[in-house]
Amino acid sequence: MLNHGPLSDQQTQQEALRVLERHSQKRGLARILPFLGPAFVASVAYMDPGNFATNIQAGAQFGYLLLWVVLLSNLMAMLIQSLSARLGVATGKSLPEVVRQEYRPWARYLYWIQAEFAAIATDLAEFIGAALGFHLLLGIPLVWGAVLGALATFALLGLQRYGFRPLEAAIAVLVGVIASAYVLELFFAHPDPRLVTGFVPQFKGSESILLAVGILGATVMPHVIYLHSALSQQRIPVLDVVQKRKLLSYSNMDVVLALSIAGFVNMAMLVAAAATFHHTGRTDVADITTAYQTLSPLLGPLAAGVFAAALLASGLSSTTVGTLAGQVVMQGFVSFSIPLWVRRLVTLVPSFAVILLGFDPTQVLVISQVVLSFAIPFALVPLLLFVGNPRLMGDLVISRPIKGVGWLTAAVIIGLNLYLLAQSVG
Template structure:
């Protein structure tokens, strides 16, 4: 994930061309396989334990009302992640590296500090979710669930030593586990046709807006905006504009497939909560542990077990990816790094503090997602500025339509956050 500078080696370019040509002639999945992976890695951030918290609260309290927010957030995420991947392909640099290249030192350090704070909030949600998964499945104290989660994430991070493919494969398997678990949840929960009304944009009071901002913060994650550009910057290094365009097409397919799965999982979370809790009058369900315990008498032990397995897979995969992103942020913005295991140990401290103090894990998750929504513009605005620039992007610079959509999305996110601040005071 480090920038190795512009490639001038003719052999490397020839090899990249051979890869693109060889797989362009194939059909179906065989054609796409070498290019699938980066979006699946970042997709776990779009179905992390923070999503469980906000979607359960949204479904239990407001029924199907906010399905449209999940869908809109997922479409926004697709555009943003495609731009992040495009930046890596076009420039051969990650977003933090381009910030370091283009901005003054004090700006770079500001970006680094706020990105690290966002990473802490991210990891807090993800690691606690993994700890909760072990706690619910095995019936052990939450602190021991945290210990098991720490050991497992260290094991997953070791895979990175063997190249990007083993880790991508492990993350993709965990994504599949989450999706399958929620297919079971939908089967058990029997949602009704009323869910169709959830696709009509509307709110119901300030509480629904707060949860909508939380959904947005949980769905559009700033750390993976940084990460995706790093995963594509040197994956198949090419310099020819035509090859970059071809590679970008494959990358966009990767984004659409991976984030469509994430979108399904998020909507399934909300729909299941609405069908099970809101429909039975349990609108007070706002806690992951309570949701798990309530599922057993309502739907049976298999439903609650599927919920806990999905939560565990979500927490383990997303906290692993979050650690990778944190390393990238430091390396890209300020040009130095620390051993990955040291970063993992340091980022465990806030999570264990929350666990040992006995704070409500679900409330911590929801608050962390709202905090993350405030960090989104700091990643999104430079991404738009850079991908709009022909000087940096060449022929891959954003079209006028994409520029307009990008700035509209940025304005929407900033506007929702300002409204949240005004409502809070």
């Protein structure tokens, strides 16, 4: 359980059960509003600074060509996150807890070690994204941006002592900032209506294929698979099958809504980059800092400021979520926990080291993605094994068609990540 956090607040859980019954009679948004939150927290991983870099490069180099890849990636993410939430609802346990229950001790520790490395790699990229956001927005040195980023994430993490709602609300606000920023970016960029052709599957040369592989291969973020199952597991106390099915339907709505917003943001990133850079001949723009510096002369300082604000919101929200995920990983795999502020301090060390040593932020994003490539099978394969197991899931076991689509999705994601890994070290 997270210390004093969303998973240990029994009073809030009992209230949530009463809400489940009371709101089942309502209609529309009022019916599902009390149950929105876990997927919004998870969705942050799909709009993190790494996505900024990938989508900007895709739009700048190939225009609207790879929009269909972003859409396909988003559909894959919806499936995986819905299965993670399903595991939490059905078993009352997070994915790491089920691994601890089902696997031998040596396997549990292997899972824990690799998951911690993945969490550190993820947080490294995301925290640097937050620092870069402050750096670009305020014009301060990157190291001072990192200091502000650290203070802001401590403040965000402090909200979880009041239960799951305040932190989820804060994350939802940051998601709203990112989405609103890209609505403005689209307004500034004036994209061509012919962008709809980008939803037709096609490529232009081997470079576009490699970039498409990068977009698809980065679809699943292991830490939010672990976290989503934990956020869902005790949002409501132990329920009967009928109530669990009702809760699961609300959870699926949460996933569709949250990841639809994430999908819009990712497509808007690509479209804005295509309209701004590709159609003005700046196909060389391939990293976040260059994109910011190029936006100002092309679209004006306000557009560049909006871009920096979106990056800042992305970095702050994603690094906060990464810290929560690290706590879930430790608690689940080895039944041990430390205060969140201690974990945050420890994970800040490599981030500040990278910044003080002057490493290229974009290169850090690339290296972190290589580390994540190793970690994806450790999260995805057990998830699919567990949600397809009637002994664990009972009546909420997934159907054969969903199982087939799930394993196909896993094969594509793992295969593409292995390909990316080979390209990175080759």
